[in-house]
Amino acid sequence: MIPYVRSLWYMAAWAEEVPSGSFLTRKVLDQPWLIMRLEDGSFTMLADRCPHRFAPLSRGRREGDSVFCGYHGLGFNALGKCVHNPFGTMMPPGAKVATYPILERHSALWFWPGDKEKADPELIPDFSFVEGPAVHQRAHLTMQANYELVTDNLMDLSHAEFLHDKTFGVNGALFVGRHAVRVDDTGAVWNNWDMDASTPPDWAKLLLAGDEKVDQWLHMRWHAPASMALFIGMAHSNSERTRLVVPPMCNPHIITPETSRSSHYFYTSEPGEEAAELARRVFVEEDEPMLEAVQEALGDGDLWSANPVSLPSDAGAIRARRELMKLRGLEVD
Amino acid sequence: MIPYVRSLWYMAAWAEEVPSGSFLTRKVLDQPWLIMRLEDGSFTMLADRCPHRFAPLSRGRREGDSVFCGYHGLGFNALGKCVHNPFGTMMPPGAKVATYPILERHSALWFWPGDKEKADPELIPDFSFVEGPAVHQRAHLTMQANYELVTDNLMDLSHAEFLHDKTFGVNGALFVGRHAVRVDDTGAVWNNWDMDASTPPDWAKLLLAGDEKVDQWLHMRWHAPASMALFIGMAHSNSERTRLVVPPMCNPHIITPETSRSSHYFYTSEPGEEAAELARRVFVEEDEPMLEAVQEALGDGDLWSANPVSLPSDAGAIRARRELMKLRGLEVD
Amino acid sequence: MIPYVRSLWYMAAWAEEVPSGSFLTRKVLDQPWLIMRLEDGSFTMLADRCPHRFAPLSRGRREGDSVFCGYHGLGFNALGKCVHNPFGTMMPPGAKVATYPILERHSALWFWPGDKEKADPELIPDFSFVEGPAVHQRAHLTMQANYELVTDNLMDLSHAEFLHDKTFGVNGALFVGRHAVRVDDTGAVWNNWDMDASTPPDWAKLLLAGDEKVDQWLHMRWHAPASMALFIGMAHSNSERTRLVVPPMCNPHIITPETSRSSHYFYTSEPGEEAAELARRVFVEEDEPMLEAVQEALGDGDLWSANPVSLPSDAGAIRARRELMKLRGLEVD
Numbered sequence: 001m002i003p004y005v006r007s008l009w010y011m012a013a014w015a016e017e018v019p020s021g022s023f024l025t026r027k028v029l030d031q032p033w034l035i036m037r038l039e040d041g042s043f044t045m046l047a048d049r050c051p052h053r054f055a056p057l058s059r060g061r062r063e064g065d066s067v068f069c070g071y072h073g074l075g076f077n078a079l080g081k082c083v084h085n086p087f088g089t090m091m092p093p094g095a096k097v098a099t100y101p102i103l104e105r106h107s108a109l110w111f112w113p114g115d116k117e118k119a120d121p122e123l124i125p126d127f128s129f130v131e132g133p134a135v136h137q138r139a140h141l142t143m144q145a146n147y148e149l150v151t152d153n154l155m156d157l158s159h160a161e162f163l164h165d166k167t168f169g170v171n172g173a174l175f176v177g178r179h180a181v182r183v184d185d186t187g188a189v190w191n192n193w194d195m196d197a198s199t200p201p202d203w204a205k206l207l208l209a210g211d212e213k214v215d216q217w218l219h220m221r222w223h224a225p226a227s228m229a230l231f232i233g234m235a236h237s238n239s240e241r242t243r244l245v246v247p248p249m250c251n252p253h254i255i256t257p258e259t260s261r262s263s264h265y266f267y268t269s270e271p272g273e274e275a276a277e278l279a280r281r282v283f284v285e286e287d288e289p290m291l292e293a294v295q296e297a298l299g300d301g302d303l304w305s306a307n308p309v310s311l312p313s314d315a316g317a318i319r320a321r322r323e324l325m326k327l328r329g330l331e332v333d
Numbered sequence: 334m335i336p337y338v339r340s341l342w343y344m345a346a347w348a349e350e351v352p353s354g355s356f357l358t359r360k361v362l363d364q365p366w367l368i369m370r371l372e373d374g375s376f377t378m379l380a381d382r383c384p385h386r387f388a389p390l391s392r393g394r395r396e397g398d399s400v401f402c403g404y405h406g407l408g409f410n411a412l413g414k415c416v417h418n419p420f421g422t423m424m425p426p427g428a429k430v431a432t433y434p435i436l437e438r439h440s441a442l443w444f445w446p447g448d449k450e451k452a453d454p455e456l457i458p459d460f461s462f463v464e465g466p467a468v469h470q471r472a473h474l475t476m477q478a479n480y481e482l483v484t485d486n487l488m489d490l491s492h493a494e495f496l497h498d499k500t501f502g503v504n505g506a507l508f509v510g511r512h513a514v515r516v517d518d519t520g521a522v523w524n525n526w527d528m529d530a531s532t533p534p535d536w537a538k539l540l541l542a543g544d545e546k547v548d549q550w551l552h553m554r555w556h557a558p559a560s561m562a563l564f565i566g567m568a569h570s571n572s573e574r575t576r577l578v579v580p581p582m583c584n585p586h587i588i589t590p591e592t593s594r595s596s597h598y599f600y601t602s603e604p605g606e607e608a609a610e611l612a613r614r615v616f617v618e619e620d621e622p623m624l625e626a627v628q629e630a631l632g633d634g635d636l637w638s639a640n641p642v643s644l645p646s647d648a649g650a651i652r653a654r655r656e657l658m659k660l661r662g663l664e665v666d
Numbered sequence: 667m668i669p670y671v672r673s674l675w676y677m678a679a680w681a682e683e684v685p686s687g688s689f690l691t692r693k694v695l696d697q698p699w700l701i702m703r704l705e706d707g708s709f710t711m712l713a714d715r716c717p718h719r720f721a722p723l724s725r726g727r728r729e730g731d732s733v734f735c736g737y738h739g740l741g742f743n744a745l746g747k748c749v750h751n752p753f754g755t756m757m758p759p760g761a762k763v764a765t766y767p768i769l770e771r772h773s774a775l776w777f778w779p780g781d782k783e784k785a786d787p788e789l790i791p792d793f794s795f796v797e798g799p800a801v802h803q804r805a806h807l808t809m810q811a812n813y814e815l816v817t818d819n820l821m822d823l824s825h826a827e828f829l830h831d832k833t834f835g836v837n838g839a840l841f842v843g844r845h846a847v848r849v850d851d852t853g854a855v856w857n858n859w860d861m862d863a864s865t866p867p868d869w870a871k872l873l874l875a876g877d878e879k880v881d882q883w884l885h886m887r888w889h890a891p892a893s894m895a896l897f898i899g900m901a902h903s904n905s906e907r908t909r910l911v912v913p914p915m916c917n918p919h920i921i922t923p924e925t926s927r928s929s930h931y932f933y934t935s936e937p938g939e940e941a942a943e944l945a946r947r948v949f950v951e952e953d954e955p956m957l958e959a960v961q962e963a964l965g966d967g968d969l970w971s972a973n974p975v976s977l978p979s980d981a982g983a984i985r986a987r988r989e990l991m992k993l994r995g996l997e998v999d
Contacts, residue, residue, distance in 0.1 A: 032630075049630055051640075051641070051642045052641060052642045052643075052644060053485065053627060053641060054627050054630040054631055054639060054641065055623055055626060055627055055630075056626045056630065059622075059623060059626060060495075069495070070495055070496060070623070071492055071495060071496060071623055071627075072489065072491055072492050072495060072644065072646065073491070073494065073495045074644075085644070086491075086494070086508060087491060087507075087508065087512075087644065087645065087646050088644075088645060092642045092643065092644050093642075094640075094642050095642045152719065156738065158738055158739070158752075158753060159737055159738050161739065161752070162726075162735070162736055162737060162738060162739045163736060163737060174753075175752060175753065179753075289725075290721055290725060290736070290737055293721060293722050293725060294719060294720050294721055294737075297698075297715055297720040297721075297722070298720055306720060307717075307760075308717070308718060308719060308720065309717045309718045309758045309759075309760050309761045310718075310758065311718060311738065311740075311751070311753065311754075311758050312753065312754060313738065313753050314718075365963075382963055384973075384974070384975045385974060385975045385976075385977060386818065386960060386974060387960050387963040387964055387972060387974065388956055388959060388960055388963075389959045389963065392955075392956060392959060393828075402828070403828055403829060403956070404825055404828060404829060404956055404960075405822065405824055405825050405828060405977065405979065406824070406827065406828045407977075418977070419824075419827065419828075419841060420824060420840075420841065420845075420977065420978065420979050421977075421978060425975045425976065425977050426975075427973075427975050428975045
């Protein structure tokens with residue numbers, strides 16, 4: 001199995017998923033965890049595994065900021081320290097629950113599974129737009145595919161012309177676009193499609209004069225391990241992108257490994273039940289079956305050992321994979 | 334996988350589970366077996382696997398004390414010897430079905446999967462109380478956890494204060510008890526909780542004067558591999574346990590590995606549908622989910638290699654594990 | 667896992683199972699494949715796996731004799747050659763889908779998974795009787811057992827006296843028959859049961875005088891890997907098999923590995939819904955549960971390593987296994 005890069009921020013949950021006075025349980029990086037919202041509004045992330053006989057702590061109960069095992073009653077505080085032993089006043093030596101640093105940033109909770117010393121909050125990728133003026137609905141689902149396969153999918157939006165031709169109505173615009181990959185100074189890989197002077201989609205024609213052309217763009221930004229942001233825009237042609245036809249759109253596509261073969265997918269959709277259902281349907285009915293099938297074809301094998309044929313449109317996905325390989329190499333050494 | 338200790342008596346079934354003129358099929362120690370009640374009232378235990386093409390003999394038919402394979406018709410007697418070949422009078426050489434010594438003792442059937450020479454019936458632990466004056470209902474279920482995890486559960490009754498706080502109403506009595514572990518001269522490990530001069534449970538107050546205190550005890554006896562008996566008592570305080578408040582109770586908790594990750598659980602409950610349902614519910618709804626979760630957390634790994642934190646209340650469970658390790662060591666050498 | 671013999675013809679499907687203008691998808695020899703009927707009436711068999719990102723091509727669409735991947739749009743012709751790249755005019759180097767030679771012969775499609783140079787159509791076993799005067803219904807099912815276990819079943823028809831005693835009404839005729847195994851000059855192994863001057867089954871008595879005896883025979887022909895044909899006959903006794911009581915019957919029993927633990931079963935049944943249902947029922951309700959149980963007992967192990975007891979009636983099955991071992995040995999060397 002390919003090791004996870006550990007000294008990175010991973011998204012654990014939307015803050016609103018974590019109830020007060022109870023727990024959210026979530027498996028990430030192959031292990032079960034328990035996330036608690038503390039009384040002071042901060043969060044803690046504890047291994048969902050009592051160090052005594054390995055009962056899941058989530059089968060116990062919460063009291064204040066502590067959690068009590070439901071099997072033999074040991075109590076642990078938010079730092080994972082044993083603070084209660086029902087059959088004695090001595091705390092058993094070594095009774096400590098593993099923790100990960102976790103913090104809230106722009107409605108999302110981020111955890112750091114690597115060396116705690118290096119857990120610099122400044123390294124969390126900027127998803128401030130999630131709280132921007134266009135407030136969207138935040139959502140979460142899991143997909144039965146490795147997170148790098150989900151990344152491949154998102155970093156090669158050319159698939160929308162085929163897999164989502166019924167739902168996104170991209171109408172072949174990508175076929176005539178310019179495609180470029182670049183790395184910015186935050187280490188992000190950008191995979192950009194730009195379709196200048198292109199035919200607008202039907203819904204936009206009402207906002208345009210006659211057969212006016214538009215400049216459209218789809219820019220996907222990737223930060224390791226698999227935290228992506230999609231920037232979509234449409235401007236009147238020959239306006240240097242200053243005169244927008246509609247407000248720009250930004251969407252998070254943040255992926256966290258649940259296991260080596262399944263992934264958490266954090267995303268947003270436009271307001272309203274219908275939009276939420278459309279987004280869910282595209283992910284669950286169009287992307288997921290394809291990704292599951294690819295996962296099934298690859299098994300536990302590495303993509304590269306299956307000798308994939310490469311296309312120019314893969315450049316962004318391949319660049320992201322290479323960045324991750326570089327980071328993995330640093331940690332394995 | 335941790336090997337089973339083979340030169341031991343294991344419980345196979347309650348005698349009444351085995352029908353006349355047919356078979357009981359049961360998987361034990363990872364292999365399928367067939368148990369027959371013979372015409373003379375004794376029992377036989379045959380591998381449920383024809384030596385010809387490995388069809389389960391239980392898919393065949395029984396005639397007298399013999400079983401006939403349903404695939405190609407070979408017949409075997411109660412000793413596993415081939416006694417019928419439909420296409421010839423010669424019995425095929427080597428055509429023998431494996432058997433285990435099995436015998437009935439106090440309503441239970443015990444089998445010996447090890448060296449037959451050593452199968453001394455005197456070594457069967459004493460469960461004669463099952464047929465004592467307080468006739469209880471005998472029952473069987475399977476749990477999705479390794480038999481040693483079930484033993485841990487039973488040899489550390491402190492869990493009742495948490496896992497069974499709604500059903501057993503132990504009301505914290507164990508918190509004030511004395512706890513001791515000893516080994517008797519039959520090799521049994523006893524894990525004893527004694528709560529002298531303790532507050533009686535609500536149901537007992539009707540039998541007592543005013544705010545009289547009682548001496549209560551919970552003594553669990555373990556024989557390898559995992560055959561346990563629980564002795565429960567309540568006496569008027571300062572009576573040296575001679576004046577009992579209620580008749581003493583004895584309950585079998587006999588565990589036999591089905592596979593390395595699942596166990597047969599043989600137990601009894603007090604008379605009546607309701608009592609049977611309560612016992613089943615405690616095992617199936619309270620113990621089993623916890624044990625399954627612990628099994629899931631440990632996977633196929635050994636408990637010790639997961640570095641468990643130890644508590645004084647574990648002493649009995651750990652002693653039982655050590656006895657079994659000792660026996661295992663003798664067989665592996 | 668025991669390797670498949672590759673330089674052999676295997677049956678893939680009945681030709682009528684393959685729709686026009688679309689695909690049949692079928693897993694054989696552990697891999698998913700896609701079978702297309704081409705516009706000229708011939709067939710092609712392509713790996714159901716795009717060489718770009720391993721999406722199943724069957725999730726795409728067909729156009730003419732080409733198939734287009736539903737993930738990123740690459741198109742491949744009937745030879746597996748990449749003929750369409752939606753984002754450029756250059757075909758990506760190495761973009762080739764694996765193919766197997768496949769051809770139609772007497773209503774069945776045969777593929778050759780080995781060295782293409784050796785794929786001589788003359789080596790396809792003769793199943794011309796499938797299109798003979800007694801037109802039967804062709805059918806397909808899968809069984810959860812290794813193909814050699816299914817072969818064992820078919821090459822030892824003595825099991826019919828036990829497993830099918832309710833459905834086939836063989837009435838013990840095999841018990842009095844002569845049994846012989848021979849290899850013919852096409853390399854076929856014949857497993858022949860001949861019951862001369864035997865009591866006819868009830869249904870045949872109406873066609874016979876008084877208590878006339880009949881000569882009956884059941885001859886099973888096997889070609890590697892597991893393509894079998896059953897020839898059944900009944901003649902008036904002392905007629906040297908020239909005066910038949912009923913027309914002779916020939917049935918295909920052609921087995922192709924789906925995986926190492928499951929098999930495709932191609933067969934025919936007599937005309938009519940009822941006959942189809944009877945055949946299906948015998949295979950699915952009588953043979954399959956027994957074969958699944960044997961598979962479960964053996965696991966992934968080899969039959970021989972489980973030390974089976976051998977009976978004279980196994981001679982044909984054992985001979986077929988030996989022939990296959992010989993072929994396997996030639997390919998492994």
